[in-house]
Structures are given as C-alpha cells and as structure tokens.
Amino acid sequence: MTILIPTPLRAYTGQKATVDVNAATVKDALARLTEAHPELKTHLFGSDGKLRSFVNVYKNDDDIRDLPEKENTSLSADDELSIIPSIAGGTPAIAEEALAEPQVAELPKLSNEEIARYSRHLILPEVGMEGQRKLKAAKVLCVGTGGLGAPLALYLTAAGVGTIGLVDFDVVDESNLQRQVIHSQATVGKLKVDSAELMLKGLNKNVNVVKHNTMLTSANALEIFKDYDVIADGTDNFQTRYLVNDACVLTGKPNAYGSIFRFEGQASVFATEAGPCYRCLYPEPPPPGLVPSCAEGGVLGILPGLVGVIQATEVIKLILGIGEPLIGRLLLVDSLGMTFRTLKLRKNPNCPACGTHEIQELIDYNQFCGIAAPTETGPLEVASHAAIAADLQEKDGIPQISVETLKSKRDAGKAIILDVREPHEAQISSIGATLIPVGELESRIGELKGHENDEVLLHCKSGARSQRAALILKQHGFTDVKNVSGGILAWADRIDSSMPKY
Numbered sequence: 001m002t003i004l005i006p007t008p009l010r011a012y013t014g015q016k017a018t019v020d021v022n023a024a025t026v027k028d029a030l031a032r033l034t035e036a037h038p039e040l041k042t043h044l045f046g047s048d049g050k051l052r053s054f055v056n057v058y059k060n061d062d063d064i065r066d067l068p069e070k071e072n073t074s075l076s077a078d079d080e081l082s083i084i085p086s087i088a089g090g091t092p093a094i095a096e097e098a099l100a101e102p103q104v105a106e107l108p109k110l111s112n113e114e115i116a117r118y119s120r121h122l123i124l125p126e127v128g129m130e131g132q133r134k135l136k137a138a139k140v141l142c143v144g145t146g147g148l149g150a151p152l153a154l155y156l157t158a159a160g161v162g163t164i165g166l167v168d169f170d171v172v173d174e175s176n177l178q179r180q181v182i183h184s185q186a187t188v189g190k191l192k193v194d195s196a197e198l199m200l201k202g203l204n205k206n207v208n209v210v211k212h213n214t215m216l217t218s219a220n221a222l223e224i225f226k227d228y229d230v231i232a233d234g235t236d237n238f239q240t241r242y243l244v245n246d247a248c249v250l251t252g253k254p255n256a257y258g259s260i261f262r263f264e265g266q267a268s269v270f271a272t273e274a275g276p277c278y279r280c281l282y283p284e285p286p287p288p289g290l291v292p293s294c295a296e297g298g299v300l301g302i303l304p305g306l307v308g309v310i311q312a313t314e315v316i317k318l319i320l321g322i323g324e325p326l327i328g329r330l331l332l333v334d335s336l337g338m339t340f341r342t343l344k345l346r347k348n349p350n351c352p353a354c355g356t357h358e359i360q361e362l363i364d365y366n367q368f369c370g371i372a373a374p375t376e377t378g379p380l381e382v383a384s385h386a387a388i389a390a391d392l393q394e395k396d397g398i399p400q401i402s403v404e405t406l407k408s409k410r411d412a413g414k415a416i417i418l419d420v421r422e423p424h425e426a427q428i429s430s431i432g433a434t435l436i437p438v439g440e441l442e443s444r445i446g447e448l449k450g451h452e453n454d455e456v457l458l459h460c461k462s463g464a465r466s467q468r469a470a471l472i473l474k475q476h477g478f479t480d481v482k483n484v485s486g487g488i489l490a491w492a493d494r495i496d497s498s499m500p501k502y
Ligand SMILES: [Zn+2]
Pocket: 276, 277, 278, 279, 280, 281, 348, 351, 352, 353, 354, 355
C-alpha cells in the first residue's frame, strides 16, 4: 500500500512524494514508514509515542480518528494513507442559517447600471435579482490582501458583494507582484489596503471598501469581525489562523479558509453551526520551524489565485445559500499533479473552541504557537525585510551580529561561516559560505565535527532560519555561535549593492 507524503515532510523522505510499505494496519504502516525514514519519527509522534495532534492521518478519504478501530484500522494493498499536517489552509439550509438573512423586502435595490453590470448573474436562476440583492447587502472581511486575499477581494468585488473589508498592515513590495494581483507596480511602497482599494474601486465603483490598516490581534479581532457576515481567511501563519478561527467561532461567523504552500493548497469552510472548525482539524499548531512559511519555502505564484478563487466561490455560495459549501470537507489541491481531493472532516465534540466552548475569549496566539511576537516579519503576508543597522543584543541566548561585523570577521578569515538556506537560493546569491540547509543540519552535523569551540557565524535570507540553526548548533554543544541579523538581504543592501535580492 501507498503512503502519500506532503511537501513539508518530504525533506525527511529524501524528497519522495510516496512511500510504499507492506502493512496490515495503519499503525503498522506508520511503523514501517518511520523505520525506513527515521527522521520522520519526531515529526509524526510525540515523546509519548502518540501521533502528534497537528498531524492527521487519512485512510483514503477518512480521518482515522473517526474510524472505529483508529490506528488499528486494517489496510489492504490498494488503500492509500495520506498524512495531512497543518499548512504555513453542508447544506444550503446550514448556509442560510449561518448568514443573517434579511427579508427580501429589506434587501437593497439595484440601479439600472448594476442591472446591466450583473446581467450574467441575473439570468442565472440560482442567483437572479434576489441573489444579486443579497450579494449587494453582504459584508465580507478579507483577512490579508496578499496572495489569497487578492483574487478573493477582486472576484467578490466583481461579483457585486456590497461591502468588502480589508485587514492588512503591510506595504506593497516588489516581491509581492508575482502573485498578489490586487497590487501593481504603481503602488509598490504604498499601504496594501490603499493599493487594494484603488484596484477594487477601479473594477467596481459600487463597492464599499472598509480599510482596517492594522495587524489583526486578540484585542481587535472581535470588534472588527462583528460587522461582517463572512470572514475569508487569507493569512499565511498559524497564529493569525487560530486567531481567525477562534474569533469566527466566538462571533458565529463562517470562515472561508484557504492556505497554500509551494505547489499545494487546502480549502474548507469552518466555524458554521453544524460543521467543524480549524481546531477540530488541527487542535494544536506545529512547533515553530517545522513548517516553513511561503517567504522561506516559496510558492508557485498562480497557486494562491487558484485557492483564493475557491474561497471566493465558497463565500458567494454561503451568501446565496446555494450548492454544497465545503462544510465538513477539506479540499486538497495539488497543482503539479493537478489533482483535487476532498477529505471528510467531523466536528470534534472535545474541541475547546466549537465543542466544549472552553475558549470564551481570545488568547495570546503568539504564545500558543510558541513564537516570539512578530517583529521584522509581520503576521499576515511576510513581505518586508526591514534592514537592521547595528549589532544587536542576544535573542534566546544567541548573539546577533550585523552584516558589517560578518564582513570584518570574514575578511579576517577566522570564523566559520555557515549558510543555512537551500541550494537553489545559494544559486541566486552567495557570500561563499559553507552551505547546509537548516532542515538537514541535524543529520549533517558531523560535517562540523571538531569546530565545537570555534566561532560559527550563521546566515540565511533574512535571519530567521539561521537563528533556528544557531539554536540547533547550541543544543549540539557548539559554544560560540552567532546569528547574522538581516541575512543576505542586509548584505545586499549594505555591503554589496550588485548582489541580487529575492
Ligand atoms: Zn472545533
């Protein structure tokens, strides 16, 4: 039988997407898998030997937690097991219940210009005049105006959703334009909410754009959400995703969810009365560093377009009360194989958010996700890499040095310089350091043998991965490790302006 390995875990299977094993039960199959690829073990199982809660295992399209025999479920040769870790994303009656349904008479009227504009909707019986007026009355909040938020907001605006709320605090960066089609070259450097408003108003002058130029936090989420009918989660990090989920459950707003990583995406509709929430699927976030962000791992520019349009479709269906929303189903999109699969999701009666309702207020999501409060990289779309000028103090016991200090130490030729980026990144730009990607550091630590007491300077693209790598070296007994703050981007800014930035 075959086990499908998701992209974030392929680093531990020698980049294999599938592993074939002979096994009679799910438990056996996972044991064979971790025997063949021992590094997977700590990623799949906790120290108590139980499957980690952010790793879900599916036999064909069923979550094994929902099958009576759980891990002892038997397998036959043509069964497929899928490992679905969280990724750095019903019925018409339910949908109608989830939305406050205004009486038809109270719905806003359409002008002649709007009737002409939406004529292709008006001749669809499932939309029609009443549906178009529901769209005009609807208020949708897009959390993030990045890769997912761009197609979401554009298509919702084109379709005639009356009010679009935008939450973002970032500014448009050139590196966003590969996928964030709501921004343009003309708005690089401008606030994303302003840039997005310009594009949306250009597309449909009737749309009411409400800008929330802020980071979504536990302090403001409930206040912002209360004015909207549907929330569309276009974030790219776990702390905001759990925040959006819990705020949706607390305010009773459906969450049209999407997430993307490299070539793969997920979509669902969470937090409806009858269906599960994101916490039912993933009770806990993965530990920091296990799942790289799109800024680290990359993303095919077209993929957020695909997934964001799926989210927009779900939003429209929820507003109109038509079709079968992705409530209780997780859609998996693989753009390389161009395959779409749906897995069944069930509401977890023990879910602290939507099951036991133990969560009565929003918590500290940075702490929940085990990360420091965001600093140079924001919690929505990670885009800007603010240059950090001087040498800084320590972070988690690791001294942080500037690129200027790195240069003087490199020129003196004493320290060992380690680049922990991926080989294809080193092809874009390099300062000639030894290359060991952070994901391979533990297994290749022998290559640094004998240097435990030497000064080791670590760099990556912007300083986050090399900080993690420094902590790994420290755990392995290296006594003098330092992290280069700002990474090779700071080097390109301040030491070598001919170096390309990516
Ligand atoms: Zn739940």
